[in-house]
Amino acid sequence: MNEALGRVVATERKPNTPHEFHFWTAIDSPVGIGTIVRVDGAQPVDGHIPHIYGIVVEGFSYTDLQSPLHDVLGHDGSPSGASFAATERAEIRLYTAAVLRQIPEEPLQPVPMGEVFLAEEEDVQVALRMDGYLREGGNTGIPVGVYRAGGTDAVIYLDADFLLGPEAAHLNITGVSGLATKTSAVEWLLASLFSHFPEEKGSIAAVAFNVKGPDLCYLDKPGRVEETDEKLYEKMGVEPKPFTQVEYFAPYTAKGFSLNTFRNNEALLDNVRPLTWGLREVLQFAEVLLNKDDVDAKADALIDFIKENVLDKEFSDPVLSKKHRVQSFADLDAWFRDVLSGMERKDGESWRTHHVATIRKVRNRLSNISTRCAGLVTDTGTVSDLPFGSFADRAVYVVDVANLEEDAQDLIFARIVSKLREHLERRDLGVKHLVVFVDELNKYAPGDGADTYVRKMLLDIAERGRYLGLVLFSAQQFRSQVHRRVVGNSGTSLFGRMDADELSTPGYTVLSPATKTKLATLEKGQLMIRHPHFTQPIFVRFPRPAVMQGREGAEKYPQASEVSLDVAVLRALRPLDPSITLPWIQEITALYTDDEVIKARNATLLARPENVKAYFASQFRKIVSAQSPVRPMAASIKSAPDDDPYGF
């Protein structure tokens, strides 16, 4: 057992309570804000010596000086004179600790006088009630970091039942930008989760939305792990390796040639899939892209009519010039044009109860979508999507929306989350638990502003997701600006270094001034954790994730510049068949339009056939080689008789 490092003290002015106590230590003791200590009571209660566990939340230091003026006088007003004094004044280190746990738990009494010890690893487990979920045969602990104080290194575990449900769920992380803490913490925690999530609880995967920068673009590439981090990995039983199963999804650029992602370097394309949707997929989420002003009741009725009666059906009507089968934005536009022409011909103001103005408005708005979400929404109706139904255990699916317009980001988020939810409800996603990581929650679920579709979805996940196995890992710079119900439903909260302004908001009043100061000065790799089992926030260190960081990845695998269509096709198909060459592509595509080439490429990528060359070539319509018409020999005019008297 360690030596006592302090003694509990209490005065009438500063008494101890069941939730707080005070103790003093030697000047050079290793106690600091966030240190966990154990008090051994001196008198037994009900036959048991009480043990009280607490975490230091405030510290005081003072001397026997009654007035600062006495020190000034004592040194004749010269600060440097203090160093000549033969004796230093008696000084105290007095700490206030918040009680984490009392054993026995009943009767709950004020903390008694006693000796104070630095908590050892076993003490930390008891203090944080981790002993309840780290027991043999029912271990649901997920290492989140290492608590360090004095000579104690103790792994801090989150309870999987309270991180991924069903008891509680969701995780929220806050911290200033630029320190890479938020993304790094989530990457590390996913690695830990994949290593320690109990097998008997089923499979687990993650979908991460990369909303800015290249941070999540190299999860399958090894990063630099320093020796100190290796020790942390070893201590927490996680291998310092990148994720083994990662798939990336990104829409095309507006031109449609190459993928709109930081990860479009040719060397990385083998696990990057296009994300493209057609009319059917988009119309299901039309309200994401159409605001309230756009979609009034009349417009909504027309959109419903199209979804119910026109989409993917043979549609005929006396007003139309022909039968329509609408499968793409191009088909829809043709259908609208036919409807409007027919109405003009009949000089009618309404068709099937829909006013011409409503029809024009809906046409305008829907047609606009393919422009606003160019690269994602295809006119041709080609769909390339996440592998809903065949999600793999311990796989990460990254959807890169960093370079997209806000509308497109919203559409992608809304549709993917809805699909995930549908599949999880039907239990056919492929995995039992799914973590969805969303950064910039300030933007997607703000505390104020319009009630958007995306915010409603996030609220829905936060409030009901845990019953489905759909868990939200969210991050933002300013927690105070996120909708209260989203952060309030996060069972676990992580805090990196915080901005002083943010710390002054009402949400942080429960923290002591010293804890706030520590939060404002946290180093990289340090976090403060709140978890349902912990009665007070705990500070931990976590290792740098073993994946390549965004900046390093961007330097090693620079983003490919916009290239010609031939080169873009080559880059897209070569991962499927390395024997494909640029001359071959150029030969095959020479006679076709860009749209046709893109369509062929997309179809090939979607089908991923055995024989890539043959499949790609088969996508083009036959074109008979144009033969140059042979110029018929002109019949010679009769030649003039030799004896023509008028000849020359």
Place this chain on the structure above:
Amino acid sequence: MQLINAGPDQASRTALRLLMQGLPGISEIKTAVEIDPPGTLDQPQLRSAQIVEGSVMRARKIPGISRDMKSGFGAFLDGAQKVRLVAQHRGVPLIFGVTSAVVRVRINRRLTTWGHQKPKVEYKLYLPLRYLPPIGELAIGETKWPVVDTTRADANGDYPSAHPQVLLDRAIRAIDQQRELLEDQIAESWCSRNEAPLFVDGGISRSAVVASSRCAVGVIKSHRTLYVEDDALRIVLNLGVNERSSVFKVSPRARNSVMSWYLRQRDADGHDPLWGLVRVEMSECDNPAERADEISRWVLAETTPLALPDGRWDKMSYGVRDCEEFLRAIS
């Protein structure tokens, strides 16, 4: 004599319980329980002393005074006493006394309790047994405190009168002596180990061992007896800051002979004549002038940090204040 209504502490309550058990019929004194004794019961007086540095008393500027001069003291010794009037028996005061002493050593500029000799703390009952009925056993469990009879006959065979104030004075004097005894014991223990120079709060002449040791230096703050007369008195009272008097020999009756001098630690301008004035005692030596200069520099180096908020801060060193605070905390 000052009576302080500080309320009984745990030791006083135990003393009262012991008395109630052994002496039925006593009355608890609920107010004005702590007696703050004067420094001494002696009357102020002037005495002549033999000058050993030169032939006449002179003011001497101490050489080598600078801001960064070092102190040679390695430790501080002080004692403390608490006198509590806890009860009375038909007008006879019953006194409980706590005496204590400690050496606080300086390690890396911080003071800590000397490890070779634990602080001494003694609890005793000071009772005028001559004026009380026979007392039963004063013990509760393992708590058994000694009783000191304050009505023993003096050297002339006279007994004190039953005047409560006389009995109170007798008790205070007995407690005073007990405290001095503890101080001497701990000082002797220090000197026997030949440790670094010890700053003793008060005189060193009571113990022969201490009075003859180079390890102990006594610094006296109270001046009920001034060892100068006539012109010498004026010279001492007009000492400037960082000046000392000539060294003289103090040879009190029933005590040991030591060398001594007056030292002005702080500028007395605007204050009473004794402001910042201390008397230093050291063992006899062959080179009193050099030794007095050296020790004076040490004593002056101990004037920072200030001993405030103690009211005697003009004469008290911070190390002595630390001893007092320590003893206040443990007794």
